[in-house]
Amino acid sequence: MQRVSLPQRWSERLHLDDGRDLLLRPIQPEDAEPIRNAFSLLSPDEVRMRFLHPIKELTPELVHRLTHLDPATEFALVAAEPLPPGEALVGAVGRVSVEPGTRRGEFAILVSRFLANQGLGRLLMRKLVRWAKLKKLDELYGDVLDENSAMLGLADALGFRRELAPDDPGIVRVRLALRTAA
Template sequence: MAIRNRMPPWHENFNLPNGRAVLLRPVRPEDGPPLQGAFSLLGPDEIRARLLGPGDEITPEMLQKLTHPNPKSEIVLVAAEQLPPGEAVVGAVARAGIVPGTREAEYTILVSHFVAGQGLGRQLMRKLVKWARRKYLDRLYGDVLKANEPMVELAGSLGFKPQPHPTSPELLRMVLELEG
């Protein structure tokens, strides 16, 4: 009888075009220090462009929330080296969380410029869409700077439609209708 090498749920080996392999997996509490380290490698412009806010470091509150998601209402995935959590460098983070009192989830994706443009954002977005569908949600959306053309194009290629942002003219709300 053959032994199958099954990975745990939400885990996937992903080969980058540059030949490196990363592991896409749910975040673990031990990922806090590597996440903090990876965050500091990003310049202030990148942070604003991807997280929609100023600042050049991740706060302890942000780190706690990111590494301890509520499994009933949110998912946080990382793309990391194939080392144990806490030792692996994290190159990308993707989060989706259900908006309380709705059947919608909001997503955020952060990909380090060291691995940007190699398909990680697309693969992470696909996983967020799969999670939202499994939760039987009606829609998944994320707020993206209009100037962040790669993310706008990526979301559009996966069926997300741009809508005006309710409060900021610099942002687009990229929306994917999941019903049906």
């Protein structure tokens, strides 16, 4: 994958090894409808891996919440077609939400099978970690199905540590310490 930085913060053009071009950029409110429409392209397994349980559709309320962020406590990037927001099909999303009253952020990543194995998950995670460090968070964490070997492998490779959720069989929490003790 080739990457070219763009003037807008957090944005860059991506040229994938398979020849496709994408734009990595912050999520925009205009992405709501394309994201909602693209949800139908996801396999049930992709949905379950991301949301930890099956869901049939993204409700307008949920999509609104996902695309209208509070910049003080939320951050999300999309990998989309190089078209204006609202017109571009979104194929990958990475996001962090700061837990209220803490210095911990929860991450989530979804890369469509149509863009899998191109390095987008790793790129998104590195950007999320960078944002969390800039926000001076102490920890970044996420809940992952224990069968999601791709996400667990990525987390391991980036230094996250695993712990089993005692009251949630089948869920692994991955944690990355962002600040070391003085």
